[in-house]
Amino acid sequence: MSDISRSPGPLRAxxxxxxxxxxxxxxxxxxxxxxxxxxxxxxxxxxxxxxxxGTASAAHAAGALVVxxxxxxxxxxxxxxxxxxxxLDRPPDVLAFLDADDYQAPGQLGELLHPIQxxxxxxxxxxxxxxxxxxxxxxxxxxxxxxxxxxRVLYGDTTRDMGPFRAIRWECLQDLRLDDPNYGWYVQMQxxxxxxxWKVTSVPVSFQRRTHGxxxxxxxxxxxxxxxxxxxxxxFREVLQGTRGGAERDENQLRADTSS
Numbered sequence: 671m672s673d674i675s676r677s678p679g680p681l682r683a684x685x686x687x688x689x690x691x692x693x694x695x696x697x698x699x700x701x702x703x704x705x706x707x708x709x710x711x712x713x714x715x716x717x718x719x720x721x722x723x724g725t726a727s728a729a730h731a732a733g734a735l736v737v738x739x740x741x742x743x744x745x746x747x748x749x750x751x752x753x754x755x756x757x758l759d760r761p762p763d764v765l766a767f768l769d770a771d772d773y774q775a776p777g778q779l780g781e782l783l784h785p786i787q788x789x790x791x792x793x794x795x796x797x798x799x800x801x802x803x804x805x806x807x808x809x810x811x812x813x814x815x816x817x818x819x820x821x822r823v824l825y826g827d828t829t830r831d832m833g834p835f836r837a838i839r840w841e842c843l844q845d846l847r848l849d850d851p852n853y854g855w856y857v858q859m860q861x862x863x864x865x866x867x868w869k870v871t872s873v874p875v876s877f878q879r880r881t882h883g884x885x886x887x888x889x890x891x892x893x894x895x896x897x898x899x900x901x902x903x904x905x906f907r908e909v910l911q912g913t914r915g916g917a918e919r920d921e922n923q924l925r926a927d928t929s930s
């Protein structure tokens with residue numbers, strides 16, 4: 671499926687930021703994005719996912735394209751953002767996803783996009799690195815490792831993280847037809863990209879726990895367990911669907927060979 675032999679060159683990029691109650695975090699993040707001077711970056715979309723604070727106002731004030739999605743869920747917010755981008759006169763060539771509390775992401779966006787801009791990859795996942803004691807909490811990392819182990823065994827995936835800071839070619843993203851409403855979105859994207867033969871790679875990115883507020887996922891053991899369960903459930907559903915789809919294709923091919 672993957673065809674990345676095109677001539678390298680600047681691609682039009684967009685950033686999608688799902689946000690729920692991130693009024694305090696967004697101004698600094700969006701200001702850093704505006705100052706990043708990433709080649710080809712044209713659009714920043716903030717999806718207000720049912721916030722009860724001034725998230726939408728803060729994003730508007732910083733010049734972002736703001737859309738609302740009242741239904742809770744990371745995947746719901748991402749789907750709403752994709753619909754807004756698809757409605758533009760010129761959708762982006764490549765889309766980056768980042769969290770509203772990832773303060774270091776703007777300074778590393780160029781590195782994340784580089785393999786795609788250079789024609790070396792269809793999708794790039796940021797592998798989070800941090801000094802001891804400052805990285806992803808153990809309860810958040812556990813489910814991540816389980817998912818990655820299965821992906822390595824089944825698909826030969828060499829990425830070492832399931833982080834939300836990632837970029838993907840628009841063509842590839844459209845092909846995946848993602849529909850998970852929650853944190854299974856990450857897993858669904860990775861599994862389907864690998865299964866369809868798109869080129870998936872990774873780059874190291876610095877990571878720092880948020881300095882104010884609490885992460886919806888890794889900020890508590892309960893949140894991490896809930897998100898981990900969603901990710902594992904999504905993984906096994908996707909693997910099962912892929913196995914069934916492969917068996918159906920083999921059966922159809924056998925019928926075609928027999929009838930010819």
